[in-house]
Amino acid sequence: MARAVELLSRREYSRRELFARLKPHAADPDEIEAVLAELAERHWQSDERYAQALAQSKQGRWGSTRLAQALRSKGVDRDTIAEALDGIDDLAACRGLWQKKFGTAPADAQEKARQMRFLAARGFPADVVRKVLAEAGHSHDD
The missing domain is CATH 1.10.10.10 (Winged helix-like DNA-binding domain superfamily/Winged helix DNA-binding domain)
Incomplete structure (x- = not known):
């Protein structure tokens, strides 16, 4: 004890x-x-408190997919994971991380693929990654 x-x-x-x-x-x-x-x-x-603490500490750097995987690997049940990730805004977090890491729209397909891999590896869903890069491309064109 x-x-x-x-x-x-x-x-x-x-x-x-x-x-x-x-x-x-x-x-x-x-x-x-x-x-x-x-x-x-x-x-x-408390597994609930543990899940909340991990989600809060990694929220800006990890997407909900990676957070859920990390919590599952630590033995936290699905309901507790869903509750801990309830308020996570993947789009805002992905935008912030992209802005901090890259800040400029990809110049070519190779750079776009690199940026997509980086964000996907951080646990952001593919649709969120595509949306962030599309927004970056539109702001670059304007």
């Missing part, structure tokens, strides 16, 4: 992450489950 509280005092952990961190220090997995249940009961560990 002391080790779990010490870990949680530094940052939020998902239940699965905390279980993995505590596993080498416990003789019985049931003991860890009991500790995790008590932590959840006291509201010291």
